[in-house]
Amino acid sequence: MLNLEKSNDLRNYASDFSPNGVPTGKPSPFYVQGGKGARIQDIDGNTYLEYWCGAGPVILGHANSAVNAAVIKAIEAGNVQFSIPSSLEVELMAKLVKHIPCAEKGILSTAGTDALAFAARIARTYTGRPRLAKFEGGYQGWSDELSVSNAPDLSKAGNKEQPNTVADSAGANIDKNSQTLVLPYNDLATTEKILTKEKDAIACVIVEPMIHGNNLMPKEGFLEGLRELCSNLGILLVFDEIVTGFRHGLQGGQGAVNVIPDMGVFGKAMANGFIIAAVCGKNDVLSVVSPEGDVKTAATFAGNALSCSAALATIQVLETPGFYEHLFKLGNTLRDEVNKTAQQLGVKARCDGYGSVWCMYFSDQTPHDYRDIANYRANGGTEKDQAYRSHMLNNGIFLRPQLVNRAYINAAHSENDIQTTVDVITAFMKENKQLINN
Numbered sequence: 001m002l003n004l005e006k007s008n009d010l011r012n013y014a015s016d017f018s019p020n021g022v023p024t025g026k027p028s029p030f031y032v033q034g035g036k037g038a039r040i041q042d043i044d045g046n047t048y049l050e051y052w053c054g055a056g057p058v059i060l061g062h063a064n065s066a067v068n069a070a071v072i073k074a075i076e077a078g079n080v081q082f083s084i085p086s087s088l089e090v091e092l093m094a095k096l097v098k099h100i101p102c103a104e105k106g107i108l109s110t111a112g113t114d115a116l117a118f119a120a121r122i123a124r125t126y127t128g129r130p131r132l133a134k135f136e137g138g139y140q141g142w143s144d145e146l147s148v149s150n151a152p153d154l155s156k157a158g159n160k161e162q163p164n165t166v167a168d169s170a171g172a173n174i175d176k177n178s179q180t181l182v183l184p185y186n187d188l189a190t191t192e193k194i195l196t197k198e199k200d201a202i203a204c205v206i207v208e209p210m211i212h213g214n215n216l217m218p219k220e221g222f223l224e225g226l227r228e229l230c231s232n233l234g235i236l237l238v239f240d241e242i243v244t245g246f247r248h249g250l251q252g253g254q255g256a257v258n259v260i261p262d263m264g265v266f267g268k269a270m271a272n273g274f275i276i277a278a279v280c281g282k283n284d285v286l287s288v289v290s291p292e293g294d295v296k297t298a299a300t301f302a303g304n305a306l307s308c309s310a311a312l313a314t315i316q317v318l319e320t321p322g323f324y325e326h327l328f329k330l331g332n333t334l335r336d337e338v339n340k341t342a343q344q345l346g347v348k349a350r351c352d353g354y355g356s357v358w359c360m361y362f363s364d365q366t367p368h369d370y371r372d373i374a375n376y377r378a379n380g381g382t383e384k385d386q387a388y389r390s391h392m393l394n395n396g397i398f399l400r401p402q403l404v405n406r407a408y409i410n411a412a413h414s415e416n417d418i419q420t421t422v423d424v425i426t427a428f429m430k431e432n433k434q435l436i437n438n
């Protein structure tokens with residue numbers, strides 16, 4: 001059992017001045033101290049082999065020396081925060097345009113949520129239409145208008161073919177007349193029906209190339225069909241690439257699924273943990289942005305020199321020939337080994353995901369939409385997932401406590417780390433065969 005005495009003491013102390021003692025609102029069994037490569041330490045001195053990677057951004061490993069050197073160089077040059085255009089931001093945007101298929105132009109921002117808010121403004125201005133559309137089960141940041149129906153209670157979610165728009169948070173201001181339209185994921189025919197009816201009001205459809213947050217992959221032809229549908233209806237297709245961008249290759253998730261949206265929103269893995277995001281898209285679409293057009297996108301820290309330096313250094317490493325082959329091989333080995341073992345043991349468990357993103361799912365059924373995930377959770381999935389995450393933590397492997405949630409591999413994970421992880425998952429499947437197969 002882990003000794004978490006200092007973390008528990010700090011939680012008690014911090015609870016006096018933050019909800020649950022967590023100023024960032026993210027519950028965790030421990031408070032972190034630092035990390036290097038694929039490992040992190042907590043304040044009690046426990047070391048974990050970890051697969052959360054800072055919520056996804058850390059693709060090269062914690063405290064990567066090339067990224068650190070670039071950031072330190074900027075600090076020593078006195079180049080930190082000006083909110084005045086710099087050559088670094090231009091160099092970075094040139095890189096994004098070079099690599100990302102949909103990118104002819106782009107703007108920088110600080111986080112996924114504000115980049116998505118900018119994309120929404122751009123889409124509304126470009127199309128002259130007021131509303132946004134997204135899919136049930138997707139997470140598109142925490143803004144009031146997009147943080148809807150990520151994981152709604154089924155008693156509120158309505159009919160599967162015409163999902164209700166359900167706020168993810170108390171206090172969100174949702175205007176009944178202009179609220180975001182929620183679509184059924186992987187159901188192209190129904191999506192077509194809804195969008196055709198509402199087309200004159202819809203500026204854009206926002207979707208991730210793969211919804212790793214709820215372990216959902218697009219069915220064959222779904223994204224291609226959505227692309228065609230949006231083009232036919234004059235609706236912009238926006239890919240939320242906050243997770244997939246730079247994780248699934250230099251071209252992002254759009255390169256992996258081979259579907260090119262009108263706009264793509266990037267962040268996370270672009271700078272290995274430094275704070276940056278970008279909205280990229282077709283030239284005419286991005287031309288509505290100020291000072292060329294009327295869409296204002298002012299963000300104090302957009303273009304921050306430390307973030308731009310980190311992004312340039314990260315992308316330089318990602319450009320190394322063989323980088324993604326190596327990273328994906330680690331992911332494929334983990335998935336293949338776990339799936340082979342599950343089959344040999346006769347356990348209803350699977351390791352899903354793509355490339356460096358993976359997720360254990362204790363069922364022999366492939367989930368196709370959020371309703372499948374909600375039913376899985378309600379029918380024993382929650383207990384199995386909780387038991388699995390506790391087992392991993394007690395064996396020194398940190399995964400985010402949230403259920404049915406993605407885990408990330410970074411380039412500092414070794415083949416040994418992957419084998420250790422397979423062994424720990426195998427032990428869980430052996431010890432819990434009855435619980436899992438129930």
Ligand SMILES: Cc1ncc(COP(=O)(O)O)c(C=O)c1O
Pocket residue numbers: 055111112113114139140141142208213240241242243267
């Ligand atoms: C797919 C997706 N979109 C948007 C966001 C929001 O990004 P941020 O937390 O940087 O605002 C996230 C965050 O996890 C995400 O996973």
